[in-house]
Amino acid sequence: MASSSCLWLWALAFLLGSCTSLALEHLDPPAPLPLVIWHGMGDSCCNPLSMGAIKKMVEKKIPGIHVLSLEIGKTLVEGVNESYKKNLMALKKFVMVKFLNDSIVDPVDSEGHASGTLTSVLGHLYFLFSHSLVQAEYWHDPIREDIYRNHSIFLADINQERGVNESYKKNLMALKKFVMVKFLNDSIVDPVDSEWFGFYRSGQAKETIPLQESTLYTQDRLGLKAMDKAGQLVFLALEGDHLQLSEEWFYAHIIPFLE
Template identity: 25%
Template sequence: MKFRSIVLVLLNFLRDGSGSLPVVTWHGVNNNAAGNEDVVRALKDVIPDLHVVNVMIGENNEVDKWNSVLMTAANQVEYVCRVIKGDPLLANGYNAVGVSQGGLMIRGLAQRCPDPPMKTLVTYGAPSNGIFGVPDCLSATESYALCELVRQILAAAAYDPDLQDMVAPAQYWRDPLNHTNFIEGSHFLADINNMKEEKNPEYKEIISNLDNFVMIKWENDETIIPRESSHFGFYVLGQDDITEPLEATKMYTEDWLGLRVLNESGRLHAFTIPGGHMDMHFSWFKETVVKPFLV
């Protein structure tokens, strides 16, 4: 048995000449696999022989872009689950990097498609705890009142079942003024964040068993609203102005998702970097994320 174990370790190393686990990358909404090539290049700058699966949902980049918007989150996750199950190089596990919406989707992949297992998760400006706002509205209109009006109009329809399944971002729209409507009407976020009354113990087990979970937030992000969502913070319920950090939420104190376990064992890592949404800082990424967590 000992000899067999040694052989398996050697075969796994030879399977990927880098000696590092393969990486699955997932792009954001209204984007496609080609738009994520800079992330792939940054990974391969550090690990040249790395096996990377750069998610494309559909037969080409145009279809992939439309699917990022119009395919339900559940169907996107199911599609990618079939892809990774069909890749023998991922059989013993993989690491993951998700950008923007892709960060939320790829965590959903870990939780809903546990075989093959995800080992380390990196999310870059992800709407991890939901969004409640129109991207870049304030900078475009310079009117808080107008942005607030548009936000309330969207909130009035967000949990209509047809709208929930019409566009992917509706499935992580989280209204802090109508928490009950969110819990009952959300077709994705309320489930994968284990917010419903009946918790899914497998979700908590999967997240708490990650080797590392790296969360990156942009300091001036105006696309993910509130930007604290990228670190699992959100608005204090009942209003839409004051935010609270992850550690103050019931999700953390009652540990619905295993994030407290990760944090207390030194495996949850939160970084804030300068700039707005999609200001990637690849030199920083390679030194601070790729080398310590993905090599």
């Protein structure tokens, strides 16, 4: 993802909605807040080694929780294929239909799994594939920033790099917690700092800067600066490759945000 958008490509990001509960002695305890999981590239909703395992871990620790792991294709194989080639703007609409057709209630927690930037895509190929190849929609070229901003159909939009959509900002700031997990030995996401919204300093592809030094933050285009000051951003890190985490780590560091 060109990395600034931990929003969709992170290694692991949780967008936690807030909910108000009425605590009266004669009422039953409220049901757990529902959880929506949207898998990333090369994955599917129900892979027992990835999203299926995450779903089971959550259900094990939070009895009675409703978990909707979004299924993009009609089969596991089709879901994996669609994760590589489906236009992300069209996919957003598809996901909303799936979401609205589910019995889930609002508010919800949403967990998104995704990949990071690509390291060797030639500039002219961007125009050919940006509408049908997910990796191109995540591509942010720090050397050719003008091409990226002018022609990106997904990342530049959600990162507010062509203008500020106040609804994006308002909706993100409404979250109670935005949890970002950095896998320190990640071989999929480039740069790894993008898992915390960091990215390459403009004009080169070696030195990275943290979120707090980015224009996205200093101009507060998405509300991340205000959220940071309010303690709504949570930065977690662990040793290991892409999405390689133990049950013990997941239970200790992620489950508390879902309970």
